[in-house]
Amino acid sequence: MSMVDVLLPLVSLGVGFRAHAIGTWLRVVDHPDGTRKTHSAATPLVGGLAVTAPFLMACAYRLWESPDSAVAGALVIAVGGAFLLGFFDDRKPMAVSVRFFAVIALVLVSLGIAPAFMVAHFNFSFLGEAIQLHSFSIIFTVLVVVGMLNAMNMVDGMNGLLCGLCLIWSVFLLFYAPPQIAPVLVLLANCILVTMIFNLRGRLFLGDSGAYALGMAIALLTIYVYNTTSGTLHADVVVVWFIVPVLDCLRLMVTRIGEHRSPWSPDANHLHHRLQRLLPRWAALFQYWALVAVPGAFAIAIPSLAAVIVLTVSGIYLGLLVLTSEWFVGRLRGSAASEPTRAAPLLGPASGSPALLATPLRASPATPSLSSSERRSNPGTADGSILLDRSASESRPPRGRGPLKGRASSVDS
Numbered sequence: 146m147s148m149v150d151v152l153l154p155l156v157s158l159g160v161g162f163r164a165h166a167i168g169t170w171l172r173v174v175d176h177p178d179g180t181r182k183t184h185s186a187a188t189p190l191v192g193g194l195a196v197t198a199p200f201l202m203a204c205a206y207r208l209w210e211s212p213d214s215a216v217a218g219a220l221v222i223a224v225g226g227a228f229l230l231g232f233f234d235d236r237k238p239m240a241v242s243v244r245f246f247a248v249i250a251l252v253l254v255s256l257g258i259a260p261a262f263m264v265a266h267f268n269f270s271f272l273g274e275a276i277q278l279h280s281f282s283i284i285f286t287v288l289v290v291v292g293m294l295n296a297m298n299m300v301d302g303m304n305g306l307l308c309g310l311c312l313i314w315s316v317f318l319l320f321y322a323p324p325q326i327a328p329v330l331v332l333l334a335n336c337i338l339v340t341m342i343f344n345l346r347g348r349l350f351l352g353d354s355g356a357y358a359l360g361m362a363i364a365l366l367t368i369y370v371y372n373t374t375s376g377t378l379h380a381d382v383v384v385v386w387f388i389v390p391v392l393d394c395l396r397l398m399v400t401r402i403g404e405h406r407s408p409w410s411p412d413a414n415h416l417h418h419r420l421q422r423l424l425p426r427w428a429a430l431f432q433y434w435a436l437v438a439v440p441g442a443f444a445i446a447i448p449s450l451a452a453v454i455v456l457t458v459s460g461i462y463l464g465l466l467v468l469t470s471e472w473f474v475g476r477l478r479g480s481a482a483s484e485p486t487r488a489a490p491l492l493g494p495a496s497g498s499p500a501l502l503a504t505p506l507r508a509s510p511a512t513p514s515l516s517s518s519e520r521r522s523n524p525g526t527a528d529g530s531i532l533l534d535r536s537a538s539e540s541r542p543p544r545g546r547g548p549l550k551g552r553a554s555s556v557d558s
Contacts, residue, residue: 149206150328153199154335160195161343167191168349173235175350188347190235192308193355195340196333197228200362203332216326219259220365226251227294227361231353241409245291248357252290255365256283261372262365264289270379270448286368293387294360296394301356303417305430308341308351310390311359313438317386318370320445321378326369333362381451385444388458389416389436396466416462419469423477436461 160167168174168189176187201224207217230247233239256263264286266275278285301307315334322330337359343349351359367386371378393416398408420429440458444451467473 147206147328150203150332153202153332154339156199156202157195157336157339160191160198161339161348164189164191164195164343164349167194171232171236173232173352173354175352188350190350190352190354192340192344192349192351193228193231193353193358195343195349196336196351196355197224197358197362199336200329200333200358201225201228203329207329215259216261216369219255219262220329220362222258223251223255223365224358224362226254228354228358231355231357234353248291248294248361249287251361252287253283256286259369262286262368263372264368265372267380268371268376268378269381270451271381275376289368290361290364292391292394293364294357296387296390297360297363298356299394299397299415300390300417301351302415303426303430303433304347304350305341305345306417306433307356307359308337308344309430309434310437311363312337312341313434313441314363314367314386317441317445318366321374322370323373326366326373330366333366379448379451381455382444382448385451385454385458386437386441388440388455389433389462392459392462416465416469419466422469422471422474436465 165174165187168191171191171194173190174187175190201221204217204220204224208214208221211217227248230239230244230251234244263282264278265282266277268275297307297310300310312334315330315337319327319330319334340349340351340355344351367383371380371383397412397414400414401408401410401412417429417433420432424432436458440454444454
């Protein structure tokens, strides 16, 4: 790991401390509107810059050291292009179709430069030999990357959530990463950690630029590491890592279509919103992280059980949907409200003897507690996931959205 990699996280630190000034200069500041964007103060959408700038610098440095480094060049184009796409979307809403085809174009260009980013086979732990995709490789790779960006975009609905998940995935990848890419992953993890601290404190939001860039980086790096491990990293282990956000993304899209709504229309039905119906915001945040980190760690430790872990996590996810459903939460609150009232002694106004005031137990409100970034979703429009679902907790400027999403605001799509 070079001195450049050690010093570059200071760029993230500098952006964090000067977030408001930089956001104002770049004209990417999200202002509360008192309705759906209810964060307490104007918040800069520069989290993407804090993570992406040093990451691109590290890739460019490697490209300068080794001009034939196709992997570094492809990462610069794909991640840099995703960042710019989100940045301009932060400043002024872009058409869903423009964002969608721009992402596909970035993926195709990166595959043309570095075929190492192409998913060419499935190597499952429970099969004796790999399943080759042959001519379907390009199409499947595009679907994987676009799908992962979409899922991550929907996750970006609570301060710190997406940063924490990307930090977890970066650490997971380090267990398998070849020497040439490990320093880049360490740098990415350090930059995410610094940015997450400011994001958790509400000093900045990731913005669409951050969600798109992080989604592209994690997706391509995962595919690259998977392709270079000579079968050590199994496909079902990777599925364990990403199963929760992917399942939640698919559920939301299917539910919305079933309700005759756009699959990218905003709502507060994401898993992180539902968890807040029962848990405080911090507890919900750690619960989500744990739901990804714990099974992922077990899959790394015992890869032969990865398929079983996928089924187990899927069952836990479905159980959480039941426990956080409006019906179940309503019954819990109803039973709490029907419990015997507790007596509070008061002095009787005339006799001076203690009187009893019946004080019913009160249930907490059903609405999930939204973080400052969560309250920034677009006003009534198709939010989107990568396409893009703006989670009710994401913080985004008002606009009609579609595929990719970015910051934390308030009512997700």
